[in-house]
Amino acid sequence: MHLAVDASPLLLRSAGVKNYLYHWIVALRQTGAGHRISPFPFLDQIGDLTHEQSTLSPWQTVPRIAFLLGSNYGPGWLMRLANHRADVFHATNQVHHPVPGMALTSTLHDLTCWLMPELHTPANVEADKRFAAQIAAKADGLIAVSENTRQDAIRLLGLQPEKVVTIHSGVDDRFFRVSTADADAVRARLGLAKPFILNLGTVEPRKNLDTLLDAWARLRRDDFELVLAGPMGWAAGATAQRIQSGPPGVRYLGYVAERDLPALTKAAAVFAYPSLYEGFGFPVAQAMACGVPVLTSNTSCLPEITAEGALHVDPRSASELASALGRLLDSPELRSQLGAAGQKRARDHFQWGDCARKSWEFFRRYQRS
Numbered sequence: 001m002h003l004a005v006d007a008s009p010l011l012l013r014s015a016g017v018k019n020y021l022y023h024w025i026v027a028l029r030q031t032g033a034g035h036r037i038s039p040f041p042f043l044d045q046i047g048d049l050t051h052e053q054s055t056l057s058p059w060q061t062v063p064r065i066a067f068l069l070g071s072n073y074g075p076g077w078l079m080r081l082a083n084h085r086a087d088v089f090h091a092t093n094q095v096h097h098p099v100p101g102m103a104l105t106s107t108l109h110d111l112t113c114w115l116m117p118e119l120h121t122p123a124n125v126e127a128d129k130r131f132a133a134q135i136a137a138k139a140d141g142l143i144a145v146s147e148n149t150r151q152d153a154i155r156l157l158g159l160q161p162e163k164v165v166t167i168h169s170g171v172d173d174r175f176f177r178v179s180t181a182d183a184d185a186v187r188a189r190l191g192l193a194k195p196f197i198l199n200l201g202t203v204e205p206r207k208n209l210d211t212l213l214d215a216w217a218r219l220r221r222d223d224f225e226l227v228l229a230g231p232m233g234w235a236a237g238a239t240a241q242r243i244q245s246g247p248p249g250v251r252y253l254g255y256v257a258e259r260d261l262p263a264l265t266k267a268a269a270v271f272a273y274p275s276l277y278e279g280f281g282f283p284v285a286q287a288m289a290c291g292v293p294v295l296t297s298n299t300s301c302l303p304e305i306t307a308e309g310a311l312h313v314d315p316r317s318a319s320e321l322a323s324a325l326g327r328l329l330d331s332p333e334l335r336s337q338l339g340a341a342g343q344k345r346a347r348d349h350f351q352w353g354d355c356a357r358k359s360w361e362f363f364r365r366y367q368r369s
Contacts, residue, residue, distance in 0.1 A: 001367040003028070004086035004102075007039035008068050008094040010046055011054045011061050015202055017092065017109055019282055020145070020169055022049045027170065027356035035360065040082060040089075041067045049258050052231060072096040087368045091139075093131035098138050103366035106135050107143045108164070110279025110300075111152040112206065119206040119276065121234050132157050140366055143359065145169050145280040148301035165362055168305075169280050170352030174262045175289035176343075183267035186260055190253065196225040197325065198268035198292075200261070200283045201275070203240060204233035208274045208297075213242060213250070214318035215274075215325060222249065224329055226272075229264065231255040266290040270328050270335065273297070274315040281305050285350050288342030293335040295324050305350075309342025 005025060009018050025046060028037050039046060041064045047055030054061040071078040072095065079099045083089055089099040091106045098104045113120050113128040120128075136142060136157055142164045144150035150166045153159055187193075197216075201207045209228065216226045226249055232240055243252045256264055265271065271287035277300040278284070285305060287294050294310035296302045303312055311328065313320045328335055 001088070001363060002036045002038065002086045003032075003088050003090065003363055004038045004040055004083040004099075005090045006092045006095050007043045007046060008041060008064070009092055010039075010043065011056065011065055011068075012094075013052055015051050016280070016282055018051055019049070020107070020109070020280075021092070022046065022055070023170060023172055023352050024355065024359070027352035028359060031353055031356040032360055038083065038086060041071070042082070051258070052255055068094060088363055088366045090363075091131075091135045093127045093135070096130065096134055098135065103140045104135065104138060105141045105143070105363070105366065106131075106139050107145065108136065108149050108153050108279075109145055110149055110277065111156050112277050112279075114156045115152070116206070116277055119204075139163070141165065141362065143167050143362060146301035146304055148304050149279045167355055167358045167362065168349055169282070169285070170355045171282075171285050171289045171346055171350045172262070173352070175265065175286045176347065178262035178266045178290060180266070182263040186263035187267045190264075192225070192227065192251070192267065194223065194225045195269040196227045196251070196267075197270045197272050197329075198265065198287075199226070199228050199230075199272050200256075200265065200286075201230045201273070202233035203228075203230055203236045203243070205235050205239075206276050208276050208315050209239050210242070211315060211318050211321060212272060212274050213247060215321035216250065217247065218318060218322040219326055219329075221329065224269065225249050225251055227251045227253060227268070229253040229256045261286070262290065265292060268292050270295060270325070272321075272325065273302075274313065274321055275300075275302070276315055278302055278305075284310070285346055288346040289350070291339040291343040293328060293338035294342055295321075295328060306342065307345055309338060309345045311338065 088103045113125045117125050144164050144166050147166045150164050154161050265287050271292045271294045273284050273296045288309050296310050297315035298312035311324050313324045
């Protein structure tokens with residue numbers, strides 16, 4: 001079969017969706033013997049993954065963005081022309097309309113724009129509402145990255161349950177293979193002399209960093225550091241000022257390049273991720289793959305993804321978060337137990353090859369005879 005995948009988020013500044021698309025496309029190509037995949041718009045070469053900019057050069061990016069805009073706001077035959085031989089078109093929220101003459105599918109990542117619109121920009125909310133009306137409601141089939149996301153979509157968008165299939169995402173294989181020597185090297189390069197708690201992600205309201213900082217302030221530990229890594233996002237204002245003011249025992253690394261993420265994650269004593277809502281939670285799954293003990297929220301998909309491989313807390317309770325952090329920091333045995341359980345779960349459930357094979361099975365339903 002011939003699958004066309006909207007890969008336009010690879011041309012934009014993006015985090016989770018971009019991570020998903022990049023590794024998913026690579027895995028689909030590796031597992032899809034006898035099948036063809038065409039990333040749209042004209043992205044046969046998808047470049048190297050970076051979250052801060054396009055995976056292609058500016059001169060390669062601009063005409064592709066222009067074609068996407070022309071397809072969205074111009075004549076409908078442009079999309080058909082670019083994907084005319086495909087059996088299925090798999091859309092993202094960057095595409096405004098179905099492609100005539102072929103099956104339509106998409107991936108549902110999360111429903112936060114419905115559940116917590118205040119945690120998103122107005123533009124994001126508008127884009128997701130349009131996506132729900134123009135793509136999800138008209139799709140022949142949909143992939144949800146977690147069962148929690150699937151249930152949210154059925155309930156909030158009124159989708160037929162049989163139309164939505166849960167296929168867990170994968171974790172980049174480098175997180176399973178990273179060594180202690182790699183971790184030691186990145187610690188030395190970044191000057192991380194003390195054992196540390198790591199939080200990784202964009203600084204934005206949904207990631208709930210203020211509660212993590214409140215919990216850390218309650219602990220008053222000088223034998224560990226709290227290390228925050230990730231770019232500044234939208235509405236970071238007060239949180240950004242707090243981080244950059246240099247609270248005791250807190251290090252802010254800013255954006256960390258993809259190539260350094262496995263080693264930095266592996267180097268952590270604890271991975272703390274009190275996000276208010278996640279559709280899958282790549283940073284948590286990556287920490288589990290590294291064998292790092294995880295402390296995360298008891299909400300959204302996070303208990304489903306981590307299962308016995310994490311401690312779960314109310315993300316809005318600084319006291320509960322501080323208490324759980326204290327337990328982990330005081331118990332090497334508990335950290336070792338959680339790290340081993342998390343790594344086993346990640347290895348058993350979050351492999352990109354498995355995700356891709358299940359995805360091809362999903363797409364075969366819509367292959368033209």
